[in-house]
Amino acid sequence: MGDEPSRGPMMTRGCWRLVDLLSLMLHPDERDVVRGDLAESGAAGVQALRDVLGLVVRRQVSPWTHWRPWLTLVSLVAPLGMLLSITSRDTADGSAVYVWMYANNWKWGDLVNAGFWRVFAETALIVFKGYLTLVCWSWTSGFVLGAVSHRMIQTNRVLFCLMLWFGALVGAPRYFVYYFQYVHRTFGFPSLPDPNAPVFALAFYREMFPLIVQLVLVVGPSLCGMRQGSGIARLRPLLRKILWIAAIATVAAMVTQNPELGLFLRIYGRPGIWDGWHIGFLQLVVYWPLGYLVASAIERHGAAE
Amino acid sequence: MLGEFEYLILSAATRLGEDAYGAAIRQEIEYATKHRCSIGALYTTLDRLEAKGFIRTRMGDPTPQRGGRPKRMVRVTAMGRRAASEFYAAVKRVSRGVSWETNRVAVR
Numbered sequence: 504m505g506d507e508p509s510r511g512p513m514m515t516r517g518c519w520r521l522v523d524l525l526s527l528m529l530h531p532d533e534r535d536v537v538r539g540d541l542a543e544s545g546a547a548g549v550q551a552l553r554d555v556l557g558l559v560v561r562r563q564v565s566p567w568t569h570w571r572p573w574l575t576l577v578s579l580v581a582p583l584g585m586l587l588s589i590t591s592r593d594t595a596d597g598s599a600v601y602v603w604m605y606a607n608n609w610k611w612g613d614l615v616n617a618g619f620w621r622v623f624a625e626t627a628l629i630v631f632k633g634y635l636t637l638v639c640w641s642w643t644s645g646f647v648l649g650a651v652s653h654r655m656i657q658t659n660r661v662l663f664c665l666m667l668w669f670g671a672l673v674g675a676p677r678y679f680v681y682y683f684q685y686v687h688r689t690f691g692f693p694s695l696p697d698p699n700a701p702v703f704a705l706a707f708y709r710e711m712f713p714l715i716v717q718l719v720l721v722v723g724p725s726l727c728g729m730r731q732g733s734g735i736a737r738l739r740p741l742l743r744k745i746l747w748i749a750a751i752a753t754v755a756a757m758v759t760q761n762p763e764l765g766l767f768l769r770i771y772g773r774p775g776i777w778d779g780w781h782i783g784f785l786q787l788v789v790y791w792p793l794g795y796l797v798a799s800a801i802e803r804h805g806a807a808e
Numbered sequence: 809m810l811g812e813f814e815y816l817i818l819s820a821a822t823r824l825g826e827d828a829y830g831a832a833i834r835q836e837i838e839y840a841t842k843h844r845c846s847i848g849a850l851y852t853t854l855d856r857l858e859a860k861g862f863i864r865t866r867m868g869d870p871t872p873q874r875g876g877r878p879k880r881m882v883r884v885t886a887m888g889r890r891a892a893s894e895f896y897a898a899v900k901r902v903s904r905g906v907s908w909e910t911n912r913v914a915v916r
Contacts (some may be wrong), residue, residue, distance in 0.1 A: 537847055539877030540831040557848030
């Protein structure tokens with residue numbers, strides 16, 4: 504009871520801090536109006552927190568009475584989240600082998616060996632290309648979600664992260680187990696011992712590394728893409744159309760270029776589908792977020808001057 | 809047909825006239841009903857009324873009393889006044905002869 508007087512203001516400050524944080528989930532205009540109403544009515548911290556929380560919950564829940572958010576959840580949030588988790592795991596496992604190889608066989612003397620640098624450059628290029636593609640796919644997925652979400656962007660952000668988290672911990676590992684069983688059963692491939700078993704015997708490469716890769720190369724870029732996508736309505740119609748085409752092409756590339764998915768869909772065996780200029784072009788289109796971000800930065804820089 | 813809370817908002821906003829905005833409407837409703845009116849209920853209902861064409865809202869000027877933040881000004885449209893009037897008439901019709909109506913008349 505002795506600390507009661509100091510707990511009061513501290514609790515009030517804490518409540519107002521939460522009010523500030525929660526208000527971020529409201530539209531900027533509404534945020535200002537509500538904060539103004541609270542200031543005018545002289546609401547206490549707890550009361551203000553209850554009011555803002557109530558409004559935020561109502562704002563986030565009310566769209567779910569319509570079909571649109573459900574369609575977005577089923578057709579975009581869930582499949583894109585799962586697909587990115589699988590691709591992220593694939594990329595992480597692929598690069599984990601190289602990381603393990605260099606970390607466990609490191610000799611300072613190799614640094615003066617020209618052959619070492621040639622192989623290292625080749626390896627780095629492979630890993631970098633894989634990471635860059637994953638970043639661009641993630642950014643584009645976020646961009647598409649942001650563009651279609653409008654007022655649901657906060658909820659979809661949380662749902663998408665939950666989907667990625669579920670995909671990383673449950674979805675992707677199960678998918679790969681099923682995939683290997685499928686390949687063994689359907690194509691009769693023998694079950695050979697995994698040559699990379701020593702790498703994945705280590706908990707770091709098996710559990711932690713895929714999560715780090717997903718956090719840095721998927722979660723970050725997709726949230727950034729969502730923020731950019733939510734502002735698509737402000738762009739010129741022609742630019743909007745171009746961005747939509749690029750985004751759809753990238754998502755199509757993500758679906759078809761995922762090697763395991765291609766095998767499931769049985770499109771790998773078809774002659775002519777994986778060669779030709781269109782595939783090369785599609786591979787270039789995937790990197791469109793880089794061009795978009797550079798162009799946006801130049802435009803912002805020009806506007807600032 | 810209006811909901812009862814929608815009716816309360818339309819009535820309060822009409823009474824306030826040019827001075828109708830979020831906090832003022834809320835105060836009017838709380839004074840009249842002796843119940844707390846949550847900001848969440850108020851603003852989501854204002855959106856619904858605006859979507860139905862019963863009110864128009866615009867951002868007002870910021871005031872120092874509100875920490876320099878703007879008000880959401882509310883104006884009841886002709887359609888809104890008609891809907892509120894019909895609701896009131898329906899409440900009067902349906903209340904005719906019920907005990908509280910009779911008591912109210914008796915008190916008079």
